Amino acid sequence: MISLTNTRIAAIDVGNDSLKGIFGKMDSEVNIPNVIARDIEDRPIIGIEELDNQDPLDGIHIRVHSPTLNDNNAIYRVGNLATKSNNSTELDPGSSKSEEDQTLIMLFASLAIDAARGGNDHFKRSNNVIEANYTLGTGLPLREVKEGKDVGYRSKLLGSVHQVEFLVTPRYQGIKVNIKFDEVKVYPEGFAAFINLVMDNNLNIINKDLIDKRILIQDIGGLSTDIAVIKDRKVDDDKAQGFNIGVSESLEMIREEIRSRHGIELDTRRDVVEIITKKNDRNHIMVKGSRTSVHDIVDRILVELAKKQYRHLRNMWQKNSQTEICYFIGGGSNVLKEYIKTLNNNLDGYNIDFFEDEKESIWMMANAYYKLIADFSRKNQKENSKEKQKEEQKLAKTK
Numbered sequence: 001m002i003s004l005t006n007t008r009i010a011a012i013d014v015g016n017d018s019l020k021g022i023f024g025k026m027d028s029e030v031n032i033p034n035v036i037a038r039d040i041e042d043r044p045i046i047g048i049e050e051l052d053n054q055d056p057l058d059g060i061h062i063r064v065h066s067p068t069l070n071d072n073n074a075i076y077r078v079g080n081l082a083t084k085s086n087n088s089t090e091l092d093p094g095s096s097k098s099e100e101d102q103t104l105i106m107l108f109a110s111l112a113i114d115a116a117r118g119g120n121d122h123f124k125r126s127n128n129v130i131e132a133n134y135t136l137g138t139g140l141p142l143r144e145v146k147e148g149k150d151v152g153y154r155s156k157l158l159g160s161v162h163q164v165e166f167l168v169t170p171r172y173q174g175i176k177v178n179i180k181f182d183e184v185k186v187y188p189e190g191f192a193a194f195i196n197l198v199m200d201n202n203l204n205i206i207n208k209d210l211i212d213k214r215i216l217i218q219d220i221g222g223l224s225t226d227i228a229v230i231k232d233r234k235v236d237d238d239k240a241q242g243f244n245i246g247v248s249e250s251l252e253m254i255r256e257e258i259r260s261r262h263g264i265e266l267d268t269r270r271d272v273v274e275i276i277t278k279k280n281d282r283n284h285i286m287v288k289g290s291r292t293s294v295h296d297i298v299d300r301i302l303v304e305l306a307k308k309q310y311r312h313l314r315n316m317w318q319k320n321s322q323t324e325i326c327y328f329i330g331g332g333s334n335v336l337k338e339y340i341k342t343l344n345n346n347l348d349g350y351n352i353d354f355f356e357d358e359k360e361s362i363w364m365m366a367n368a369y370y371k372l373i374a375d376f377s378r379k380n381q382k383e384n385s386k387e388k389q390k391e392e393q394k395l396a397k398t399k
Helices: 079-084 101-117 142-146 149-157 189-198 248-262 269-277 295-319 331-346 358-362 364-398
Strands: 008-014 018-023 028-033 036-038 060-065 074-078 124-126 129-140 162-166 176-188 215-220 225-231 241-243 284-287 290-293 325-329 352-354
Touching: 008 101, 008 364, 018 101, 018 364, 028 079, 028 101, 036 079, 036 101, 060 079, 060 101, 074 079, 074 101, 101 129, 101 162, 101 176, 129 149, 129 189, 129 364, 142 149, 142 176, 142 225, 142 241, 149 176, 176 189, 176 364, 189 215, 189 225, 189 325, 189 364, 215 295, 215 331, 225 295, 241 295, 248 269, 248 284, 248 295, 269 295, 269 331, 295 331, 325 331, 331 352, 331 358, 358 364
Parallel strands: 008 129, 129 176, 215 325, 325 352
Antiparallel strands: 008 018, 018 028, 036 074, 060 074, 060 162, 124 129, 162 176, 215 225, 225 241, 284 290
């Protein structure tokens, strides 16, 4: 039986746009843009920058040591700080999340932030070194799970110590966090989405209308799209499909066209998403102080992507003709929502649904991983308690 004493729960979704993490008893969460940039150890402080008064999430500057990394012991800016660098990198279309150093760097950085935030409340700390033990729930696209990449990804994390050293980071400068995993669960994203739709944090059924329906879940991410087929309360692995098409490439096209036409440099894809999805004044940018529409650029590029996504929906529905509803989830669905709705109204009229609550859609995977890993932890603690009672009873009999 796995011992989970003195371990803290972490549920982490390393999305293409950003990392979403939930920790402990839901007492802490982080949202960090999935952007990194190689850096030097003594990064320059610009202007009168008082590190102690800054939010650490705005200045993550770390050295990462882990045997799992291809490029070990390197120094990075992460998240908001990385977006200000000329050499920042985001995950490339066509890449596998499980095989990229960037996925691991983001994961380790978020855990180190949580460990440092907790001070001495969560883990042992001695001379600015924190020994952090986690029980991790995370996930990979269905395509990668079907290819068996979850096994290698899990083994990379287990059995090694991964160290994050905070360099010029607000409040945490000089702190080292040694990260170990007591257990790692890697869930297929489609299954996790289903769990989140029908169950609460204690895995009690909250949506009885959905529990026995035949459902498609189309998860549109940055780099890929996964369509899970839910039947008899589980994912049909044979019918589930993954595609190497997400929104990242289209966001890059929009960013490049805005740059070439208007001379405006947007730092990251996230900046493009904000222009597309903001409640007021969407699809507008400021050019030399003047409000300027980029509606034509956005519409032309995203309509083409929405058509491709709709073709995937149509093909999957034809192969699973008794499907009752398809849920669109993920950050990409939020970007394409109005375009897909318009296509559906004008064409086939499938029974589809989106999450109007933007946060619920974007945090869906992290919430699902939390439900699953918290349930796993509870069951293990119960089993450990039973084993302990048996040992105590045996000991009592021998006396």
